[in-house]
Amino acid sequence: MTTILLGPQRFTTTVGATVRSLGLDGPIAMINSGWEERESEDAELAGHLEGRGVNLQLHHRMMDVLDKDEHFAAAARLFRDRQDELRAFYGIRLQAAIDAVQAVAHRSSLHAIGPVALQSAIEAVRDVDAWYVAELADLYRSVRATAPRDESGTIGWHRGEIGALLDDCVGVVIAGGNVRTLLRTLRVFDVQISADLPIVAWSAGAMVLSDEIVLFHDHAPHGVTAAEVFDTGLGRLPGVIALPHAKRRLRLDEFDRMSVMARRFPDHRLTLLDDSTVVRFPDGSSELPAGARYLGLDGHVAVVGAAS
Structure with missing residues (x-):
C-alpha cells in the first residue's frame, strides 16, 4: 500500500x-x-x-x-455529550500536569535530581493522557453496546x-x-x-x-x-x-x-x-x-x- x-x-x-x-x-x-x-x-x-x-x-x-434512526441518534448524542465532559476533565488535569512540568523545568538544580524530576513530571502527563484514552475506550464500548451499528x-x-x-x-x-x-x-x-x-x-x-x-x-x-x-x-x-x-x-x-x-x-x-x-x-x-x-x-x- x-x-x-x-x-x-x-x-x-x-x-x-x-x-x-x-x-x-x-x-x-x-x-x-x-x-x-x-x-x-x-x-x-x-x-x-x-x-x-x-x-x-x-x-x-x-x-x-x-x-431516520432515532435510537442510534440518541446514543450518538449521549456519546458526544459524555466525550465533551470527559475532555473537559482531561483538560483540567492536563493543564495542571503541564504546569508542573514547566515549573520543574524552570527550577534550577545543583544536583542530578533536576533531569530526574523533569522526566517524572513528563511521565505524569503521559499518565493523564493514558487515563483519557482508557476512559474514551470505555465510552466507545458503552455506545456500541447501547446502539450496535449492525442493528x-x-x-x-x-x-x-x-x-x-x-x-x-x-x-x-x-x-x-x-x-x-x-x-x-x-x-x-x-x-x-x-x-x-x-x-x-x-x-x-x-x-x-x-x-x-x-x-x-x-x-x-x-x-x-x-x-x-x-x-x-x-x-x-x-x-x-x-x-x-x-x-x-x-x-x-x-x-x-x-x-x-x-x-x-x-x-x-x-x-x-x-x-x-x-x-x-x-x-x-x-x-x-x-x-x-x-x-x-x-x-x-x-x-x-x-x-x-
Whole structure:
C-alpha cells in the first residue's frame, strides 16, 4: 500500500500532481466529510482529480442516519455529550500536569535530581493522557453496546453503497476540515479502505490515519495550551502523529517546550506537515521516509536521513 501525507492544500495545492504521480487509472474516492455542510462543494477537488473523483458523501449519509434512526441518534448524542465532559476533565488535569512540568523545568538544580524530576513530571502527563484514552475506550464500548451499528438498517444500507463505491475505486483522497466530524463519519460506517488502495491525505485527513490523534495550537487565545490527545485514529500509519500547519501552530523555536511535547509521545514520530510538504511512505511501511521532518526528543526539528 502507498500512503502519502501532504501539507495543507489551501495555499499550495499538490494533491493533483501527487495523485498523477501514482499512475492510477480509474475512479478516485473522495472523503471530505470534515467539510461538513460544504461536503457537496467538491468541484475544485474533483477538478484536481481530473474529473475522476467519487464523493462518498459520508457527512450527508450520517445526517440521514441521525434523521431516520432515532435510537442510534440518541446514543450518538449521549456519546458526544459524555466525550465533551470527559475532555473537559482531561483538560483540567492536563493543564495542571503541564504546569508542573514547566515549573520543574524552570527550577534550577545543583544536583542530578533536576533531569530526574523533569522526566517524572513528563511521565505524569503521559499518565493523564493514558487515563483519557482508557476512559474514551470505555465510552466507545458503552455506545456500541447501547446502539450496535449492525442493528441499524439505515447504517447497513449506506455501508453497502459505500463498500460498492470503494470496490470500483483505484485510490482514495482524504481531505481536511473538522477532524471530529471526519473521524465520526468514518467510524459510523466502519469505512474499510483496502490495504491495496493508495491513500493521499492532508490536514485532518492525515491526522486520522495514525493510531493517535493529537490536537495542538500553541497560540490558542484561551483554554488548554498544551497538545491534547483527542482520539485513536484508523491505524493506517501506526507510530506517526501528523502535525498539520506546524509552523503556524507550534512555537518551534521554543526547544524546551517542543522537547516536552515530543517526550510525551516517545513511541511516535511527530511529523510536521507544512505547505508543499509531501511525505510518501514506502509500500506497507509506516517508517518515515528520507526528507520527512519531525520533532526530535531534544525539541529541535529533525530531518530523516540528514547528517547529524
